[in-house]
Amino acid sequence: MSVLVVVEPDEGAEGGLSVVSRETLTLARAMPGGAAGLAAVLVGGVGAPDEAVLAHCREQGVDTLYVCGDERLERYAARAWAKVTGAAVEAGGAAYLVAGGTPRGNEVLAHVAATRGVPMATNVVAVVQEDPVEVERQVVGGAVLERVALSGSPAIASVAGHAVVPEASPTPGEAQVEQVAVELTEADLTAQVVRLEAREGGDTSALTGADVVVGAGRGVGGADRFADVEALAARLGGAVGVSRVVTSLGWRPHHEQVGQTGSRIAPDLYLACGISGAIQHWAGCSSSKTIIAVNTDGEAPMVTQARYAVLGDMHEVLPAVLAELGEP
């Protein structure tokens, strides 16, 4: 038995693998056979992997890293990548196929599951029984855990973001690179990205990768009342995040939304201002290392579940904080 993990390259400043991929590799080692036979397939990067990717794979105990050099994959096509992934399953005889619960991870796994007619469990947070395998996964925005039997050949699961803290394997892997050869058909490439358009000010990665996020909810009071929130985010070198009601009211763009249908964040500090803390919002921010709430309602879930809280109107508190901070 072995476990095959779909990993994604991260072209961010640190390079190498995405954090979610490292979290997923960490959880995969706890799966049956994962510690003894861990393999990975690199989805989204064509050709020879970067040394940073290989270093992360070795650190995580990956023995074999499957890659595909077909240049037709330079532009993303989920079905084609699912074919590569399926071929890697065959090559390594994987009993379990796992990916991070990212858009790419879920999409590629769903294609593999559909092709093979096997089940797929999403948002898994833990393996709770080994034989037969049973996992727990988040449902209803993370408010409820569902225990499911993980059947199928291979058994397929995606891992909820930030459910696991990435840790190096006690035994480094060899990360031997193996090429996967697949015959791609026209159908595999019909749904393929034709171009990527950069968005000015719409970079979600600024939010998901920020060490500090200053969040704002309905309590901000209007589209024209974000100056203090923006100023504090800038002063702390962080990003602005908002609750769903803020985007629903049209006060801020969707790419700033934190929550179940927005971005999931895990900053060192989440400073949540005027946010009540509905379940859907918690789904996106509960992995923050420290949460500080500023709210007029001392009983709001965001306040009671925060590490620190200030009671009061954010429009009184934030200017005072900015004044106290002074110039950098």
Place this chain on the structure above:
Amino acid sequence: MTDVLVCVKRVPDASGEVVLTPDGSSVDGRYAGYTMSAHEECAVEIAASVAGESGGSVTVLTLGDDDSVEQLRAALAVGAHEAVRVDAVADDYGPADVAAAIAEVVRSREASGSGFGLVLVGNDAADTGDHQVGIRLAHLLDRPVVAGAQQVAISGDRVDVRVGTAAGTEVYDLPLPAVLTVLEGGVEPRYPNISGRMKAKKAPIEVVEPAVVPQGSGRLGLRVLPPPESNVELLGEGAAAAPRLVEVLREMGVVR
């Protein structure tokens, strides 16, 4: 002219407390309001817009019991023309079952000469979050599929699809017929007006029997996480709390 099928799901409104049935097998409906997923509200909006521009029609479909008619009427009130309910106990259906049931409806319509150029589903349901119904449906129907669609434009027999990602907007160009899974964020769902509500109230709902025997989702049970114990430290009230708050920020090392 593009006829669009948009599939919606009745889900518990999780903005309040979630209570399970005594046996832990499902969310207790007596304590929950119901809604459709945010992604699906956007899918209905896209469907209404696409069909409106091309002179086509929007059919809204759900799989569920009689109560799920509420979500169908919500879609009818904001632009859907027809509604179909696959009469089933939704909890018995796993994502593969739901995809198979939808595929049967699509095939049946095609056989009667009224097929759908575009099928839209939510990217993932707000309750089960399965991320796979649309993709399984596309494989069953042998159609191309794009996940995470946020903006959609039809041009002749092709569809231009835009997907927001961390790197920017990915643009796809697909032949019709196609399947798209819709993600919240690209369009603003419209609110129903009074005439829309009145029309939706009277609209007929077609009820069909499912053509699949459900295999289920593998669910063994549910548990609600106990609310975390509050260990909040109150730093003060109003502007007077600023010095203490900044002290905490400095202790955390986040002040630059």
